Amino acid sequence: MSVNPLRIGLAGLGTVGAGVIKLLDANASLVSRRAGRPIVVSAVSARDRQRQRDIDLRRFQWVDDATALAGRDDVDVVVELIGGADGPALTLARATLAAGKPFVTANKAMLAHHGLALAEAAEANATPLKFEAAVAGGIPVIKGLREGAAANELSRVYGILNGTCNYILTRMEKEGLEFADVLADAQRLGFAESDPSFDIDGIDAAHKLSILASLAFGSRLDFAHVETGGIRDIRLADLQQAAALGFKVRLVGLAAVEAGTLLQRVHPCLVPLAHPLAAVEGPLNAVVAEGNFVGRLLFQGRGAGEGPTASAVVADLIDVARGESGPAFAMPVAALAPLPPAPPEGRFGRTYLRLTVLDRPGVLADLTAALRDAGVSIESLIQPAAKADGTALVVMVTHECADQAIRAALAAMAALDSVAGAPLFMPILAAEG
Amino acid sequence: MSVNPLRIGLAGLGTVGAGVIKLLDANASLVSRRAGRPIVVSAVSARDRQRQRDIDLRRFQWVDDATALAGRDDVDVVVELIGGADGPALTLARATLAAGKPFVTANKAMLAHHGLALAEAAEANATPLKFEAAVAGGIPVIKGLREGAAANELSRVYGILNGTCNYILTRMEKEGLEFADVLADAQRLGFAESDPSFDIDGIDAAHKLSILASLAFGSRLDFAHVETGGIRDIRLADLQQAAALGFKVRLVGLAAVEAGTLLQRVHPCLVPLAHPLAAVEGPLNAVVAEGNFVGRLLFQGRGAGEGPTASAVVADLIDVARGESGPAFAMPVAALAPLPPAPPEGRFGRTYLRLTVLDRPGVLADLTAALRDAGVSIESLIQPAAKADGTALVVMVTHECADQAIRAALAAMAALDSVAGAPLFMPILAAEG
Numbered sequence: 001m002s003v004n005p006l007r008i009g010l011a012g013l014g015t016v017g018a019g020v021i022k023l024l025d026a027n028a029s030l031v032s033r034r035a036g037r038p039i040v041v042s043a044v045s046a047r048d049r050q051r052q053r054d055i056d057l058r059r060f061q062w063v064d065d066a067t068a069l070a071g072r073d074d075v076d077v078v079v080e081l082i083g084g085a086d087g088p089a090l091t092l093a094r095a096t097l098a099a100g101k102p103f104v105t106a107n108k109a110m111l112a113h114h115g116l117a118l119a120e121a122a123e124a125n126a127t128p129l130k131f132e133a134a135v136a137g138g139i140p141v142i143k144g145l146r147e148g149a150a151a152n153e154l155s156r157v158y159g160i161l162n163g164t165c166n167y168i169l170t171r172m173e174k175e176g177l178e179f180a181d182v183l184a185d186a187q188r189l190g191f192a193e194s195d196p197s198f199d200i201d202g203i204d205a206a207h208k209l210s211i212l213a214s215l216a217f218g219s220r221l222d223f224a225h226v227e228t229g230g231i232r233d234i235r236l237a238d239l240q241q242a243a244a245l246g247f248k249v250r251l252v253g254l255a256a257v258e259a260g261t262l263l264q265r266v267h268p269c270l271v272p273l274a275h276p277l278a279a280v281e282g283p284l285n286a287v288v289a290e291g292n293f294v295g296r297l298l299f300q301g302r303g304a305g306e307g308p309t310a311s312a313v314v315a316d317l318i319d320v321a322r323g324e325s326g327p328a329f330a331m332p333v334a335a336l337a338p339l340p341p342a343p344p345e346g347r348f349g350r351t352y353l354r355l356t357v358l359d360r361p362g363v364l365a366d367l368t369a370a371l372r373d374a375g376v377s378i379e380s381l382i383q384p385a386a387k388a389d390g391t392a393l394v395v396m397v398t399h400e401c402a403d404q405a406i407r408a409a410l411a412a413m414a415a416l417d418s419v420a421g422a423p424l425f426m427p428i429l430a431a432e433g
Numbered sequence: 434m435s436v437n438p439l440r441i442g443l444a445g446l447g448t449v450g451a452g453v454i455k456l457l458d459a460n461a462s463l464v465s466r467r468a469g470r471p472i473v474v475s476a477v478s479a480r481d482r483q484r485q486r487d488i489d490l491r492r493f494q495w496v497d498d499a500t501a502l503a504g505r506d507d508v509d510v511v512v513e514l515i516g517g518a519d520g521p522a523l524t525l526a527r528a529t530l531a532a533g534k535p536f537v538t539a540n541k542a543m544l545a546h547h548g549l550a551l552a553e554a555a556e557a558n559a560t561p562l563k564f565e566a567a568v569a570g571g572i573p574v575i576k577g578l579r580e581g582a583a584a585n586e587l588s589r590v591y592g593i594l595n596g597t598c599n600y601i602l603t604r605m606e607k608e609g610l611e612f613a614d615v616l617a618d619a620q621r622l623g624f625a626e627s628d629p630s631f632d633i634d635g636i637d638a639a640h641k642l643s644i645l646a647s648l649a650f651g652s653r654l655d656f657a658h659v660e661t662g663g664i665r666d667i668r669l670a671d672l673q674q675a676a677a678l679g680f681k682v683r684l685v686g687l688a689a690v691e692a693g694t695l696l697q698r699v700h701p702c703l704v705p706l707a708h709p710l711a712a713v714e715g716p717l718n719a720v721v722a723e724g725n726f727v728g729r730l731l732f733q734g735r736g737a738g739e740g741p742t743a744s745a746v747v748a749d750l751i752d753v754a755r756g757e758s759g760p761a762f763a764m765p766v767a768a769l770a771p772l773p774p775a776p777p778e779g780r781f782g783r784t785y786l787r788l789t790v791l792d793r794p795g796v797l798a799d800l801t802a803a804l805r806d807a808g809v810s811i812e813s814l815i816q817p818a819a820k821a822d823g824t825a826l827v828v829m830v831t832h833e834c835a836d837q838a839i840r841a842a843l844a845a846m847a848a849l850d851s852v853a854g855a856p857l858f859m860p861i862l863a864a865e866g
Contacts, residue, residue, distance in 0.1 A: 151456055298731070312584075
């Protein structure tokens with residue numbers, strides 16, 4: 001066994017970068033025993049050298065231009081924690097792989113947009129590209145799908161992939177607050193970004209889902225076709241009505257192979273209380289994978305933050321130190337199947353609908369006529385008491401029906417004079433399978 | 434990438450052995466893409482060649498003596514699914530590793546008893562020893578601890594490691610049945626062995642726990658010091674009282690490092706309803722690991738059966754095919770810490786106590802005096818109505834106190850004339866941490 005240390009060039013010294021340094025300090029002996037050799041930071045790079053940090057950087061070489069890390073003789077592996085789909089992160093990734101050095105990243109946006117090209121570069125240079133920290137923080141779900149469930153044909157992979165959204169939804173639910181109030185508080189507490197769009201509009205979860213789907217199905221990563229919705233329009237009343245019906249509301253990223261096509265969707269969903277995802281609260285993440293031999297696997301843990309993300313980055317580094325290699329997406333890029341996106345006419349399921357209507361006679365007759373005309377059958381309908389402003393909510397759960405029928409019914413209902421604002425719909429996750 | 438197939442010698446053609454053959458048939462193309470080369474069964478061995486099986490064995494070489502698989506030129510890796518701590522399984526393991534060939538096994542009993550010696554043999558011959566299927570069936574928890582959580586100092590690892598016990602406990606709970614009735618039914622249905630002791634007395638869970646502990650803590654595997662209890666003495670009344678107090682009863686295997694000592698215990702426990710283990714029902718398994726950077730990780734899935742176990746065996750084979758290697762217990766045996774067993778005086782926690790007493794005045798005074806004398810403080814006490822036979826149950830939950838005090842109090846109470854039969858105690862798992 002080699003006793004040469006594995007020397008890291010670390011780009012990005014934000015929360016996660018600092019976490020990696022702290023972990024390698026705190027767990028140095030144990031990491032060395034598990035890796036077979038010491039793992040040490042050799043050189044670092046960040047935008048602002050002068051920024052106040054709670055780690056001492058004087059023991060590392062400082063590099064102004066992160067790209068230079070790739071070419072340094074004292075760097076065996078580059079860890080990229082800069083972020084951003086393009087720009088310096090992508091330049092550094094290309095330079096590192098071109099230099100034949102392993103590249104470890106937590107950058108889901110870059111992988112979603114350039115993952116296949118980077119994986120090809122890694123193959124061409126016979127060097128690992130690793131990204132355990134890019135999905136679900138500290139949960140080893142990349143390894144779980146790439147290796148742990150590798151013997152299975154997976155039919156679905158889905159989960160709670162964005163801790164900020166889950167934090168907001170569970171606080172709304174527990175504290176009886178509206179979305180905007182919790183978001184503002186989360187921003188104040190640092191649980192949400194000042195520009196929260198990537199999180200709350202589902203884009204971050206979509207990045208992660210596209211990576212999981214490629215690993216799960218051996219299909220070409222296809223971020224462009226992830227149907228993406230977020231949680232901005234969820235009201236407290238939706239959580240309350242869902243609870244009354246026996247559901248929690250969760251932002252679920254779901255990918256499935258159906259008849260040779262790839263469905264990828266991030267959308268708020270109703271999750272039955274008995275489903276393991278209903279118990280996932282606060283900033284936790286969870287991923288479910290369903291395989292033809294293993295059945296349903298669940299991985300759960302902290303999806304973000306300094307410690308969990310550093311844990312995932314260093315797990316990759318230990319793999320690199322031990323000489324673990326192999327293709328980034330479990331098989332060569334050329335072997336990944338180019339699955340076409342699932343056509344909308346294939347969707348089928350129960351759906352939650354919520355409309356705001358004017359509180360006047362005949363409204364329900366109009367709504368139910370629109371549903372009937374679209375071929376949508378209603379399992380239950382609740383009309384809570386009208387509000388002081390003369391509007392009322394109508395909440396419906398449909399029987400299993402085609403997604404397209406739901407959309408047609410929603411369009412017809414939205415056009416009614418008596419319907420105020422855009423209707424909201426949420427798919428209902430089946431309890432089993 | 435090599436296109437030579439990886440050729441398996443498969444020993445043992447019971448449920449799991451047949452499952453491995455079925456999986457390699459059903460998922461051949463996908464396994465080959467993920468492994469980088471085909472994985473094929475070359476030769477097989479089992480006790481009874483003539484036994485009726487639902488797989489066609491004529492395409493494989495038949496070997497009467499499993500040990501001979503190790504030396505065959507057409508065998509690159511041996512898969513051992515014979516079972517048993519010693520005997521042919523152990524002989525085959527030694528012969529395979531001595532021949533410098535990778536050895537894949539689901540045999541937790543053999544690993545619990547001989548895991549370190551086998552790991553040393555694997556190291557000496559620079560060949561992998563792999564056993565994902567030995568713990569928690571299809572859940573990739575060996576990989577999860579060995580690699581996924583490798584960057585962490587883990588403080589505790591615990592979980593539901595025996596599906597038979599969990600099946601029995603959850604059926605008792607849901608159907609209001611006594612232990613013996615569910616056991617008999619489980620035996621009839623094939624969910625429990627005709628000699629169920631390994632499962633229901635906690636021995637199987639103890640085998641698995643000793644393996645997890647070594648991986649989690651980088652400590653020498655120490656099955657001899659697992660404190661092992663089972664579920665034979667659990668009554669329906671215990672589940673009902675636990676439910677009234679806000680708990681489920683689960684057989685929990687728990688390992689923890691405390692002040693440089695290793696606690697390993699398999700025991701029925703009260704699990705708070707909010708804890709993820711409370712939601713683990715039927716034959717499912719689940720493992721929780723708590724790390725100093727990652728926080729709490731949960732892995733859940735099917736813990737036994739043809740499909741899940743075959744999934745884990747083939748995951749190991751894919752690792753072998755891809756050239757993944759490294760020490761069996763994440764680090765060389767010489768680097769594993771020889772942690773002494775935790776002394777009993779270190780235990781501390783809330784505890785559930787259940788006694789059967791004669792229904793006569795003064796009994797509670799005697800019991801509470803015994804508790805006071807032992808220094809045990811009671812948080813709550815329930816005495817359900819007496820039964821027709823003149824006995825009554827007394828159920829108590831203690832405040833946090835030393836385990837030794839509980840044991841002293843139990844001994845004193847068991848000696849009372851008014852106490853019938855042995856008292857039962859169950860530790861209460863903390864909701865957090």
